[in-house]
Amino acid sequence: MIIIDGPAELSGELRVQGAKNSALPLLAAALLCKGQTVLHNCPDLSDVNTALAILEQLGCRCRREGHDLTVDSAMTSWEIPEELMRGMRSSIVFLGAMLARCGRARLCFPGGCELGPRPIDLHLSSLRRLGVNIDESGGWLDCSAPQGIQGAYVSLAFPSVGATENLILAAVCGTGTTIIANAAREPEICDLCEYLNRCGGRIYGAGESCVIVDGVKELFGCEHRVMPDRIAAVTYMAAAAVTGGNVTLRDVDNTHILPMLAPFEESGCEVRQLGGCLNIMAPRRLGAVRHIRTMPYPGFPTDAQPVVMSMAAVGRGASVFVENIFENRYRHADGLSRMGASVKVEGKVAVVEGVERLTGASVEAADLRGGAALVVAGLAAEGVTRVGAAEHIRRGYEGLCGCLADLGARIRETEL
Numbered sequence: 001m002i003i004i005d006g007p008a009e010l011s012g013e014l015r016v017q018g019a020k021n022s023a024l025p026l027l028a029a030a031l032l033c034k035g036q037t038v039l040h041n042c043p044d045l046s047d048v049n050t051a052l053a054i055l056e057q058l059g060c061r062c063r064r065e066g067h068d069l070t071v072d073s074a075m076t077s078w079e080i081p082e083e084l085m086r087g088m089r090s091s092i093v094f095l096g097a098m099l100a101r102c103g104r105a106r107l108c109f110p111g112g113c114e115l116g117p118r119p120i121d122l123h124l125s126s127l128r129r130l131g132v133n134i135d136e137s138g139g140w141l142d143c144s145a146p147q148g149i150q151g152a153y154v155s156l157a158f159p160s161v162g163a164t165e166n167l168i169l170a171a172v173c174g175t176g177t178t179i180i181a182n183a184a185r186e187p188e189i190c191d192l193c194e195y196l197n198r199c200g201g202r203i204y205g206a207g208e209s210c211v212i213v214d215g216v217k218e219l220f221g222c223e224h225r226v227m228p229d230r231i232a233a234v235t236y237m238a239a240a241a242v243t244g245g246n247v248t249l250r251d252v253d254n255t256h257i258l259p260m261l262a263p264f265e266e267s268g269c270e271v272r273q274l275g276g277c278l279n280i281m282a283p284r285r286l287g288a289v290r291h292i293r294t295m296p297y298p299g300f301p302t303d304a305q306p307v308v309m310s311m312a313a314v315g316r317g318a319s320v321f322v323e324n325i326f327e328n329r330y331r332h333a334d335g336l337s338r339m340g341a342s343v344k345v346e347g348k349v350a351v352v353e354g355v356e357r358l359t360g361a362s363v364e365a366a367d368l369r370g371g372a373a374l375v376v377a378g379l380a381a382e383g384v385t386r387v388g389a390a391e392h393i394r395r396g397y398e399g400l401c402g403c404l405a406d407l408g409a410r411i412r413e414t415e416l
């Protein structure tokens with residue numbers, strides 16, 4: 001549980017963690033590359049620990065020293081046990097790497113956040129086009145590529161981040177060329193491809209809608225620094241915004257922040273970006289964030305929607321949210337309402353009428369980013385807020401309480 005005594009006014013500076021959603025596919029890629037890979041700036045998160053456990057289960061040797069992870073890649077098994085698969089949705093990204101490395105993979109359907117049905121149909125249909133046989137009986141995926149991975153033209157019905165990553169990982173050592181149309185353009189895809197190309201891969205167009213992968217014979221591990229976490233950054237920006245704070249973030253990739261700036265500027269925050277730093281100064285009372293519609297990158301990211309809703313909850317005026325990526329990503333609205341927010345959810349649309357002041361309450365995190373939104377709201381609320389099921393939050397934020405306390409929040413974490 002996380003306990004917050006609000007309201008707070010945040011000020012000071014903090015270094016933003018490395019990106020969870022980049023570290024996870026990079027760790028899967030390390031399985032694929034022979035020899036040793038060293039990943040710098042790897043955040044200390046439970047999801048990263050789950051990925052390390054999967055790598056060890058498959059035969060790799062992993063070592064962590066602070067934020068540096070070393071992976072000695074080897075494969076002695078091609079099966080991921082159920083408890084590891086269920087622990088994290090993104091474990092599906094190991095599928096492509098396992099097939100590329102040894103042509104076999106057996107894993108069960110992935111778990112992860114309850115953001116609505118998290119299908120993997122695009123992953124499976126794409127891999128089948130690369131010559132992978134997949135037997136889905138009994139809730140398990142039994143995959144094999146008897147002739148190895150054959151390059152092909154694949155068009156994604158939706159620019160799925162995970163499916164794009166799986167395709168690239170499967171095809172990078174395949175025979176021939178793979179063309180991915182309607183590929184996801186998220187920065188994490190670029191980070192993955194930069195690493196793979198430095199290991200000897202030949203991938204072109206990362207970050208664009210069409211990615212071309214020229215299969216190579218084998219890859220050898222190298223050193224790579226994980227990019228900054230843009231969603232952690234926007235979380236701390238929202239915390240500064242709701243508390244009328246003045247906060248400077250270091251180790252930020254400012255281009256990744258651009259798609260998320262509008263609600264901050266519309267609600268009266270002053271954001272200055274210089275090099276790898278960002279400073280945000282918030283007014284005493286926020287204006288409304290007006291209209292937020294989540295879209296694939298470079299649109300407004302769905303992962304930023306919950307914490308921006310916490311801003312709208314205390315803004316002056318009404319804000320409209322349209323969640324176009326996940327079917328059930330307003331579960332934080334219950335907790336915000338318990339704190340006195342006025343949130344009306346109708347399917348993909350949520351209308352938020354800002355209130356003068358939220359009131360501390362006992363609430364429950366339903367997923368990673370929704371939990372973070374409740375913490376942000378607790379910083380602005382009058383009185384004590386208790387956020388239960390905080391283990392969801394630890395999946396994606398390294399030392400969230402410590403970082404916020406350093407900025408002046410009265411916040412602590414307790415084991416129930």
Ligand code: EPZ
Nearest residue numbers: 021090117118119120121122123160161162303325326368
């Ligand atoms: C990645 O999830 C991120 N996770 C998510 O962040 C992020 O919200 C999401 O991309 C969108 O940006 C990681 O990178 C580990 P998708 P992913 O495949 O790959 C549907 C967080 O909080 N879909 O782009 O699972 C899917 O149901 C997490 O850090 C299919 O229908 O996202 C969803 O509605 C949450 N079939 C939409 O596409 C498929 O085969 C986007 O999913 C795959 C996806």
